[in-house]
Amino acid sequence: MPEDKISKLSDDLLVQILLLVSTKDAVATTVLSKRWRFIWTMMPRLEYKESNDDDKRKKIVWWFLDQSLQLHKAPVLDSLCIKLGPQCPVNVDVVKWVAKAVDRFVRKLKFKLLWSADPISLPKSLYTCETLVKLNLSHKLVRCSTINFSRLSELIICPDESDWLEPLILLLGNSPKLKKLLVDYGPTETPEDLPLSWNEPSSVPGCFSSHLEIFEWIVKYGGRVEEKEFVTYILANSRCFKRATISLRSAFNLEEKQKVIEELESIPRVSKSSQLLLK
Numbered sequence: 001m002p003e004d005k006i007s008k009l010s011d012d013l014l015v016q017i018l019l020l021v022s023t024k025d026a027v028a029t030t031v032l033s034k035r036w037r038f039i040w041t042m043m044p045r046l047e048y049k050e051s052n053d054d055d056k057r058k059k060i061v062w063w064f065l066d067q068s069l070q071l072h073k074a075p076v077l078d079s080l081c082i083k084l085g086p087q088c089p090v091n092v093d094v095v096k097w098v099a100k101a102v103d104r105f106v107r108k109l110k111f112k113l114l115w116s117a118d119p120i121s122l123p124k125s126l127y128t129c130e131t132l133v134k135l136n137l138s139h140k141l142v143r144c145s146t147i148n149f150s151r152l153s154e155l156i157i158c159p160d161e162s163d164w165l166e167p168l169i170l171l172l173g174n175s176p177k178l179k180k181l182l183v184d185y186g187p188t189e190t191p192e193d194l195p196l197s198w199n200e201p202s203s204v205p206g207c208f209s210s211h212l213e214i215f216e217w218i219v220k221y222g223g224r225v226e227e228k229e230f231v232t233y234i235l236a237n238s239r240c241f242k243r244a245t246i247s248l249r250s251a252f253n254l255e256e257k258q259k260v261i262e263e264l265e266s267i268p269r270v271s272k273s274s275q276l277l278l279k
Contacts, residue, residue, distance in 0.1 A: 175205070196224060
């Protein structure tokens with residue numbers, strides 16, 4: 001029988017090899033030999049994405065996610081990505097998954113739950129996670145009460161519910177080191193139909209004064225009054241600002257698009273060296 005040279009490599013090197021494949025394939029290496037049985041449990045990056053397969057395969061993904069997170073033993077989790085579709089059962093233990101990540105000092109968390117059920121509750125430990133530097137939230141996770149993201153530098157939100165601006169401001173006010181903010185309407189079918197309200201906060205988030213450099217409205221900016229006031233609030237108060245990139249709704253006709261562009265270009269910017277890129 002030929003000698004298995006790969007299995008003789010150090011644990012650290014084997015982990016680096018497993019990081020080159022999907023989490024699912026990495027976990028599958030447990031059947032190779034005793035040497036491989038627990039190597040995957042030390043991987044610092046995990047990614048779970050529900051596919052477009054039939055319901056049976058989707059249920060396997062939910063079970064796989066739950067079981068593998070319980071077995072994971074890496075002392076530090078650099079990143080965790082979980083994306084589950086609208087068919088995901090509402091009784092999945094999201095609280096346990098997120099708490100596990102926080103216990104492993106997670107640095108980057110991407111969490112998208114694309115179902116239509118009521119907003120879920122998350123462990124309080126997430127909102128005071130001192131190691132988190134990048135957070136990607138789906139629409140069901142924006143609202144929360146107690147927050148202290150002391151090291152968060154990048155925030156991506158995918159709003160799909162009414163009046164999402166108020167909870168976003170709460171997030172910004174408790175993320176003092178935030179450098180990059182992205183609003184992603186991509187998963188939202190008709191963002192123009194979402195009721196919005198805007199009440200300018202009595203105080204400016206600390207990150208606006210000392211850290212925020214980049215703001216992106218990734219797709220489907222509609223130019224509604226509330227949206228414009230929010231963008232104005234950011235540009236008028238962010239002293240370290242470098243660049244704002246705003247992508248307009250593709251449904252605009254030429255006249256509508258030109259009007260929105262002129263409105264955005266007329267917004268005063270406290271950072272005179274900043275750029276405004278419109279698409």
